[in-house]
Amino acid sequence: MARRNDHTHEQIRQLALARLGEHLSNGPLANMSLRKLAQAIGYSPATLINVFGSYDQLLLSANADTLDQLAARLIEQQPQHATPQQQLLSFAETYLQFARQHRYRWQLLFEHRLPDEEAVPDWQQQRINRLFAVIESALAQLVPTQTAQQLQLAARTIWASVHGICALALDDKLFASSDIRVENMIASLIRHYVSDWQQQ
Amino acid sequence: MARRNDHTHEQIRQLALARLGEHLSNGPLANMSLRKLAQAIGYSPATLINVFGSYDQLLLSANADTLDQLAARLIEQQPQHATPQQQLLSFAETYLQFARQHRYRWQLLFEHRLPDEEAVPDWQQQRINRLFAVIESALAQLVPTQTAQQLQLAARTIWASVHGICALALDDKLFASSDIRVENMIASLIRHYVSDWQQQ
């Protein structure tokens, strides 16, 4: 085999994840496979299993990258001197933009499940909690007297709702007349929910 | 082959869909296959391909059944003498209940995609529009002066939001402290969105 010892495990990790990323910017995971991925980087399928443990864990690593990219984008695009409402709207719009730009990566993030239903690993949970913190902070500015639990509930309700709108819109499952745009749905959600929520 | 001519095509359809339904009440689609399904009903894989056209179209037929079951449940559980707000809340709660009870069927409905991204067939779109009509009717009672387009936008925003909450909750992707329940998120969404929306 030609490539033996050409790369460390860590380098093989990066090669595989980068190549998978390229694929996911063009097509769905269903068009990729462990064998194709291995061939594309010049290693055998068994090498990738050695390095990642399994194809499922390789995909989990790709999802970790996706969460990092999403978090970076959300935080860098977050306006600092805007009203809390505008911050929440901007957050949701950035989320939609990311989902559109990285459609297949984003699908993989939500549709890949570990075979034994084992819990999502801690490092992944922490990445997600960091994103919720941004929403909770905007909500806390809006109504400083809210309890932590009320903030948690509202932040999760908003994010899950925005997520649902993006997910169904990207899959064309809303079947609305053509003049109904997903941006307007997101704006409608944030405006109406937040207006009433801040009146307690 | 033993079963030749034992059943009409229509009977084979029903056998296969019923057997797939049994499987989906116990586990995810990933644990099923065309070959296993064919063996379970005593036919060859090629027979199922003859009858359905492909495994993908077989799954599409299963999704049509799911939409019919969901629509029946939503319509029969819809309270007639409740306020529009209560109707919307009841609608969302029934949706959650269905997603929980038929978890793997429901996953298949939203995650199965035709390989060539071809449009969802008309009969499926009509089934979905029938469900939106129920939401739009409750919203129209709330504010009779809304335009059809405003009703469409609000109905789709609400449904996509409820869907997102259910989808993430069922996959344990919300990571909230244990005292935050998904029912409270749905109630929060409906209450706050609808309260502000009806003030136009």
Place this chain on the structure above:
DNA sequence: ACCTGAACACCGTTCAAGT
């Protein structure tokens, strides 16, 4: 010690051959 070719147990689909 590290890597992988070959084998294993699958998969959806096709079609020539059988009834």
Place this chain on the structure above:
DNA sequence: ACCTGAACACCGTTCAAGT
């Protein structure tokens, strides 16, 4: 005419054998 066994081109994973 209808059906399907066998073949085809895949798949993820394992592990004995090679370097």
